[in-house]
Amino acid sequence: VWDDDYNVTANAALRDAAGLGRIWTQVTVAPWYPLYHTVFWVGYQLWGLDALGYHLLNVLLHGLNAILVWRILWRLELHWAWFAAALFALHPVQVESVAWITELKNVLSTTFYLAAMSCYLSYAGWQRSSGSSPAAGRAYGFALFLFACALLTKTVTVTLPLALLLLVWWKRGRIGRGDVLPLLPLFGLGLVLGLVTALTEKYVVGASGFAWSHDLIERGLIAGRAFWFYAGKLLWPDPILFVYPRWTIDRGLPGAYIYPAAVA
Known part of the structure; x- marks a missing residue:
């Protein structure tokens, strides 16, 4: 593996x-x-x-x-x-x-x-x-x-x-x-x-490269989404994958801020 x-x-x-x-x-x-x-x-x-x-x-x-x-x-x-x-x-x-x-x-x-x-x-x-x-x-x-x-x-x-x-x-x-x-x-x-x-x-x-190129705001958006992603996997783990599809992180989309706002 x-x-x-x-x-x-x-x-x-x-x-x-x-x-x-x-x-x-x-x-x-x-x-x-x-x-x-x-x-x-x-x-x-x-x-x-x-x-x-x-x-x-x-x-x-x-x-x-x-x-x-x-x-x-x-x-x-x-x-x-x-x-x-x-x-x-x-x-x-x-x-x-x-x-x-x-x-x-x-x-x-x-x-x-x-x-x-x-x-x-x-x-x-x-x-x-x-x-x-x-x-x-x-x-x-x-x-x-x-x-x-x-x-x-x-x-x-x-x-x-x-x-x-x-x-x-x-x-x-x-x-x-x-x-x-x-x-x-x-x-x-x-x-x-x-x-x-x-x-x-x-x-x-x-x-x-791309995976390490996110700025502070984008990293905050990723962290907020990750919190809810892992909470969701705790409640319903299916499907379990080695590598999950990459998220689209766009600081210009208002909806992207919902995840970190919900954590706060």
């Missing part, structure tokens, strides 16, 4: 111990997601090119992610946590990430993302109940470490600190200075590794 050769079967960095060093010090496969390719490296040492091992790894990680979803929602005192976790585990839109070997980066980064969120919620709970304590410090340290792991697997996980702020606002109806300060290191880490990915895409991958 697309990119499985690029990331696994034809990836020379997986073949020997020296390749592991190159994964972390060079852009052996773009974009630079060294932890993602390190897991592929370990998998290659254990079972070579046997596809079963890679598929089982994705399935096990997805199962762990469903448990983490349940745990987070349970900590947030949502009575339907088990239902949401089951929906997360069984929903058809998950098929691509779980069944496609290359999409290990999705399930693995989600594992780190959710684990970091769970640790941060533990930290916040300790802070509220007993103030600064060794337990709170450990939970915060684990959250920061796991967030770094998530970013080194796939930098789309840069959204974590913003998601945590949204949870604070949802639960308390306000965001205070004390809520923002502990998240500043996470924002900084996300900014640095996000820039690394952006620069890699531009100068190594050569991301250019």
